[in-house]
Amino acid sequence: xxxxxxxxxxxxxxxxxxxxxxxxxxxxxxxxxxxxxxxxxxxxxxxxxxxxxxxxxxxxxxxxxxxxxxxxxxxxxxxxxxxxxxxxxxxxxxxxxxxxxxxxxxxxxxxxxxxxxxxxxxxxxxxxxxxxxxxxxxxxxxxxxxxxxxxxxxxxxxxxxxxxxxxxxxxxxxxxxxxxxxxxxxxxxxxxxxxxxxxxxxxxxxxxxxxxxxxxxxxxxxxxxxxxxxxxxxxxx
Amino acid sequence: xxxxxxxxxxxxxxxxxxxxxxxxxxxxxxxxxxxxxxxxxxxxxxxxxxxxxxxxxxxxxxxxxxxxxxxxxxxxxxxxxxxxxxxxxxxxxxxxxxxxxxxxxxxxxxxxxxxxxxxxxxxxxxxxxxxxxxxxxxxxxxxxxxxxxxxxxxxxxxxxxxxxxxxxxxxxxxxxxxxxxxxxxxxxxxxxxxxxxxxxxxxxxxxxxxxxxxxxxxxxxxxxxxxxxxxxxxxxxxxxxxxxxxxxxxxxxxxxxxxxxxxxxxxxxxxxxxxxxxxx
Numbered sequence: 001x002x003x004x005x006x007x008x009x010x011x012x013x014x015x016x017x018x019x020x021x022x023x024x025x026x027x028x029x030x031x032x033x034x035x036x037x038x039x040x041x042x043x044x045x046x047x048x049x050x051x052x053x054x055x056x057x058x059x060x061x062x063x064x065x066x067x068x069x070x071x072x073x074x075x076x077x078x079x080x081x082x083x084x085x086x087x088x089x090x091x092x093x094x095x096x097x098x099x100x101x102x103x104x105x106x107x108x109x110x111x112x113x114x115x116x117x118x119x120x121x122x123x124x125x126x127x128x129x130x131x132x133x134x135x136x137x138x139x140x141x142x143x144x145x146x147x148x149x150x151x152x153x154x155x156x157x158x159x160x161x162x163x164x165x166x167x168x169x170x171x172x173x174x175x176x177x178x179x180x181x182x183x184x185x186x187x188x189x190x191x192x193x194x195x196x197x198x199x200x201x202x203x204x205x206x207x208x209x210x211x212x213x214x215x216x217x218x219x220x221x222x223x224x225x226x227x228x229x230x231x232x233x234x235x236x237x
Numbered sequence: 238x239x240x241x242x243x244x245x246x247x248x249x250x251x252x253x254x255x256x257x258x259x260x261x262x263x264x265x266x267x268x269x270x271x272x273x274x275x276x277x278x279x280x281x282x283x284x285x286x287x288x289x290x291x292x293x294x295x296x297x298x299x300x301x302x303x304x305x306x307x308x309x310x311x312x313x314x315x316x317x318x319x320x321x322x323x324x325x326x327x328x329x330x331x332x333x334x335x336x337x338x339x340x341x342x343x344x345x346x347x348x349x350x351x352x353x354x355x356x357x358x359x360x361x362x363x364x365x366x367x368x369x370x371x372x373x374x375x376x377x378x379x380x381x382x383x384x385x386x387x388x389x390x391x392x393x394x395x396x397x398x399x400x401x402x403x404x405x406x407x408x409x410x411x412x413x414x415x416x417x418x419x420x421x422x423x424x425x426x427x428x429x430x431x432x433x434x435x436x437x438x439x440x441x442x443x444x445x446x447x448x449x450x451x452x453x454x455x456x457x458x459x460x461x462x463x464x465x466x467x468x469x470x471x472x473x474x475x476x477x478x479x480x481x482x483x484x485x486x487x488x489x490x491x492x493x494x495x496x497x498x499x500x501x502x503x504x505x506x507x508x509x510x511x512x513x514x515x516x517x
Contacts, residue, residue: 056410056413056414057414060410088417090417094415096411096414097415098407098408098411100408101408101411102407102408102409102411102412115426119416119418119426120416162415165416167415
């Protein structure tokens with residue numbers, strides 16, 4: 001792994017009344033750096049910045065009247081631009097775990113966590129699957145219905161499901177918010193150790209979670225153009 | 238000031254105490270009982286009107302109605318069966334049409350605009366107009382009755398299917414984005430599951446409507462054929478024509494029962510699903 005360079009020059013989404021403009025978000029992760037966290041107030045666009053890596057979101061935003069998107073990213077010498085993302089030319093494998101995950105409520109934890117293998121037509125034998133769940137501390141819940149899990153356990157199952165297909169970049173969007181700080185710390189350390197070739201892009205409101213990832217931190221701020229319009233950008237290091 | 242006193246005073250707390258709302262929320266049994274009381278209350282309207290002196294010539298007592306039913310139970314039960322099974326067929330066809338077009342429009346995310354306008358227009362035309370028109374062109378009475386049932390039954394299913402399939406569900410969108418799933422996979426793994434898992438919601442509206450459509454079709458057929466062998470609707474029409482008001486009441490009671498019970502069943506399924514323990 002050589003590194004990841006993220007350069008979001010501009011992203012404008014929304015209609016004429018409500019527009020979110022993000023400009024000049026750039027960072028570079030060189031090995032052994034493995035994570036970056038975005039910090040900022042609610043509604044500043046932390047999640048949106050990372051969602052801009054995913055084609056489905058960009059395609060949806062492109063229907064907005066004021067949509068503008070310009071970026072050039074690079075992962076392990078492979079460059080991909082706004083056009084590549086918008087046209088769904090998937091150059092890198094990106095996983096995305098959201099804060100409020102969707103699960104098949106009538107199915108077990110086991111079925112939910114390994115569902116992506118079926119979707120992507122991948123195979124993993126039963127023993128490895130059980131070991132995988134054990135590493136996440138979900139082994140005692142394997143055959144339990146996902147609907148009986150606590151908020152923190154659901155978030156953990158969501159992360160386990162996202163990582164089962166081993167993405168190159170993993171976006172973790174406030175996925176530790178329902179866990180207590182100690183549990184969140186333990187799980188973050190485990191994830192960093194076990195998935196040592198994945199780059200983590202993290203958003204969180206909790207300082208301890210960001211510190212547990214131990215990587216770079218970017219703080220977002222709001223600025224005003226000469227025209228009077230507000231936009232979100234990053235604070236200088 | 239008066240309202241303020243009422244809100245803060247003892248009277249307010251007393252009103253809150255005796256308010257039936259929390260009981261309704263807590264007990265589905267009581268809720269259901271109130272529905273049944275409402276159903277029988279509806280059936281008592283002729284008695285109430287009679288007490289008020291309205292239409293005494295068409296009024297019949299419960300004994301007269303019961304006597305009419307027991308003198309010819311086979312006929313009435315056959316009418317009920319005819320309406321019931323034609324309704325079931327209409328509902329299945331409504332389901333097929335509603336699901337097919339709902340999924341098709343949601344998948345391609347086009348055509349729904351003009352189609353919805355046309356569908357709403359058809360839906361808003363008084364059914365009797367549609368029924369009479371259809372009756373002119375269709376020689377097959379059974380087919381005609383089914384079509385009038387489908388006319389009313391399909392739209393809630395189509396509308397629900399379409400809306401559920403394009404619903405902005407952050408969880409689903411994040412999974413589709415994360416695993417880069419195709420639209421076919423999105424529908425196969427998530428959207429269809431969501432639609433079929435919640436089908437009781439549109440059916441609670443669609444099934445009673447289909448029965449209303451079916452009885453309306455039977456009513457028109459009965460009028461044209463001048464017979465009472467095409468279900469409860471034709472029983473009603475025939476009995477009205479020959480001033481057999483006991484038979485009219487039997488037909489009304491069975492019709493209302495059918496519409497009411499079909500609605501209640503699906504309504505209860507929806508509530509059971511919503512109140513399922515452990516569901517988040």
